Amino acid sequence: MDEAGPRPAHEAPLEELLERTRGLRRELLQRGEFLPPSWSEEASRDLRSEELAGFWLGREATTPGLVVFSRRDSHVFAHIHMEPSGDAAQGALRLAETLLHALPREVRRADVGLSGLEGPQETRFADQAVQRFGGDILVRYSLERALDQNLPARTLPPPSQGSLVPIRSVPLERLAELDWESFRGSPDERLAAETLAEERRSLTELVEGRLGRILEDCSGAIVLSDGRPTAMILVAEQAPGRSIVLDLVVDPTWRRRGIASYLLQGAIDKLTAGGGEAVRLWVTDTNFPARALYERLGFHTVHSARIYRWTAPLR
Ligand SMILES: CC(C)(COP(=O)(O)OP(=O)(O)OC[C@H]1O[C@@H](n2cnc3c(N)ncnc32)[C@H](O)[C@@H]1OP(=O)(O)O)[C@@H](O)C(=O)NCCC(=O)NCCS
Incomplete structure (x- = not known):
């Protein structure tokens, strides 16, 4: 040197x-x-x-x-x-x-x-x-949606099965399993945890507030009568009036039934009612299902960032 x-x-x-x-x-x-x-x-x-x-x-x-x-x-x-x-x-x-x-x-x-x-x-x-x-380059987009207090809430129908419960009422282990199953085989798999143990650890950090204080009333899980979660949303506050969706997943067998839309629109309505200004989230460029969902709910791209990935043998 x-x-x-x-x-x-x-x-x-x-x-x-x-x-x-x-x-x-x-x-x-x-x-x-x-x-x-x-x-x-x-x-x-x-x-x-x-x-x-x-x-x-x-x-x-x-x-x-x-x-x-x-x-x-x-x-x-x-x-x-x-x-x-x-x-x-x-x-x-x-x-x-x-x-x-x-x-x-x-x-x-x-x-x-x-x-x-x-x-x-x-x-x-x-x-x-x-x-x-x-190495490889992964591209992520930061999307934002303004919250307009003058617009009426647009509550979407709840799922036909299961009910919405507070995020902390579901054991973290179950939520980690849901996350793990949901990201496997999805376009975001490469950014998700590689083992269930790693998934548990990063979810624990999120729930403990590493990326912002969890907003309990905007976060939640859909659980079936046997207690198994089929979907969840995790929302945190990063600055006054500005929040972020840290996690949104639906179990593969429960997709395309409007569950993610229900959870996300519900969070948007509550954030708006609470006087929030904007909500953000990150999505990878190849996650077309999620991008289509976010676009439908009014999000637009504000930034992009790349992750450079080098895998062994590192040169
Ligand atoms: C992205 C995800 C949360 C969507 O959940 P979902 O409950 O199936 O979504 P919805 O049923 O509410 O879909 C709403 C709209 O989003 C779009 N959409 C959802 N999945 C889609 C897909 N596979 N292909 C194309 N469009 C899709 C459609 O416009 C859909 O409306 P439509 O079904 O009337 O056409 C789910 O696929 C998932 O868990 N993926 C893996 C985890 C993930 O990537 N999370 C997002 C991280 S940023």
Whole structure:
């Protein structure tokens, strides 16, 4: 590594880490992602203490930037953020290369998000990254729907079987199984958990509020008389008046009966009645069933983001 090459983030001055992590958070919030207000301070401190791993390109580099990453079993989740500069794509490639080299052999997959690059720069990064390191690109859209208090609620008919119950009245294990079964074989399978245990863990984190405070009255599950859930929706508040649908699934055998529409429209009506301004969600570009559903219920695309995925053997 040359002088201006990426260096371990724990060696970086706190000021620079704060600058980068604030830039990163700002951009992710604009895209509709969620990071709590204290995130930048906490992440910078954790990078300095090596609680959180990362590499950094300092101010002396022509392309200041940062990559942060964490490992969960054999998967690594990373994010590269670049400060605006003419050569930001080159800097991002150097950070990606450093990251991939630093990962131990047991890591089977690395999912890397990217921020701070202008459109053509990101295209350049994408082309060169795939050429140099292989991998795949997954595209996700952030969709938004404005909530208009002047429009009447549009309550849709409930499902003919099963009833809507509070999300916390269903054992988390059952909800994780529903999620797991629902995403298997779906267009979003590649972004879903790879094992039921992983599914349980990420659902637990969502329910505990990692991506925003759960709005109990807008979330819920449809359960049959034997207690088995066939569908669920999970909605969280990310800022006053602004919420996000974190999860919406219907068991494969119960699809095309209007259940997802019923759950989502119900949440929209309650958010509107509560004075909400807008609701958001994320969907992958290839999830045509979900995109058709969201379009019908008034959502439109506000941002897109790519996830760069490298699978073992990582180069
Ligand atoms: C997406 C999903 C939640 C839809 O659930 P659903 O209960 O079948 O949806 P609905 O019956 O309310 O469908 C409403 C409308 O959405 C569209 N739609 C739903 N599924 C569709 C499909 N497979 N193909 C095309 N359009 C579809 C249609 O316009 C449909 O209206 P119609 O049936 O009158 O034509 C369900 O397919 C699912 O759980 N998928 C896997 C998990 C997932 O991808 N969740 C979304 C993550 S962002």
